[in-house]
Amino acid sequence: EIVLTQSPGTLSLSPGEGATLSCRASQSVSSNFLAWFQQKPGQAPRLLIYGASIRATGIPDRFSGSGSGTDFTLTISRLEPEDFALYYCQHYGSSPPYTFGQGTKLEIK
Amino acid sequence: EVQLVESGGGLVQPGGSLRLSCAASGFTFSDHYMDWVRQAPGKGLEWVGRIKNKANSYTTEYAASVKGRFTISRDDSKNSLYLQMNTLKTEDTAVYYCTRIKLVPHRAFDYWGQGTLVTVSS
Numbered sequence: 001e002i003v004l005t006q007s008p009g010t011l012s013l014s015p016g017e018g019a020t021l022s023c024r025a026s027q028s029v030s031s032n033f034l035a036w037f038q039q040k041p042g043q044a045p046r047l048l049i050y051g052a053s054i055r056a057t058g059i060p061d062r063f064s065g066s067g068s069g070t071d072f073t074l075t076i077s078r079l080e081p082e083d084f085a086l087y088y089c090q091h092y093g094s095s096p097p098y099t100f101g102q103g104t105k106l107e108i109k
Numbered sequence: 110e111v112q113l114v115e116s117g118g119g120l121v122q123p124g125g126s127l128r129l130s131c132a133a134s135g136f137t138f139s140d141h142y143m144d145w146v147r148q149a150p151g152k153g154l155e156w157v158g159r160i161k162n163k164a165n166s167y168t169t170e171y172a173a174s175v176k177g178r179f180t181i182s183r184d185d186s187k188n189s190l191y192l193q194m195n196t197l198k199t200e201d202t203a204v205y206y207c208t209r210i211k212l213v214p215h216r217a218f219d220y221w222g223q224g225t226l227v228t229v230s231s
Contacts, residue, residue, distance in 0.1 A: 033215065044206055044222065090154070
């Protein structure tokens, strides 16, 4: 089972600043099958990035993903008020379980 | 527009059973794998299980925590996904989400329902 560890646990920033969220895997993620989700209170998660760097449909270009192997990053440039939320990474490779990281809370400073 | 609508959640006693449903629309349901993901109150996301499409023999996969107790099925004629939950435990209390899986090569979880709450308590 691949264990995903996200850091930091909480990130406090101001609107307009840039954010960098990290996701480290316990073993290499095959074919970069790594996704990022955003979740707001009371809502379902929303797919932001898949394939480590491919933006999902309708996702603004201020969201970008990078990385390979065991280290992945979600970058949000120029934070908007609606970006403050929980963020999860997940691997969806060829074998289950398709585990999630524990999440990073992005809060307004 | 892709829509996934879960139903069937509620309060059940430990050891009891519950069947969740997910009604899909806005896409060719039969082409896609479908998964269930859950989220305990105030906690993170946990993958529950998957059912593949007809081309892949409707194969199912389960998380270790639910294997042998939960069963995923689908009815492509009704565009519906199901989760039969038996021998429920208090730790199964969670919001259960139905999710669509993208077609190859990236089987990412691209659409989610709004979730249905299952509470296991005496």
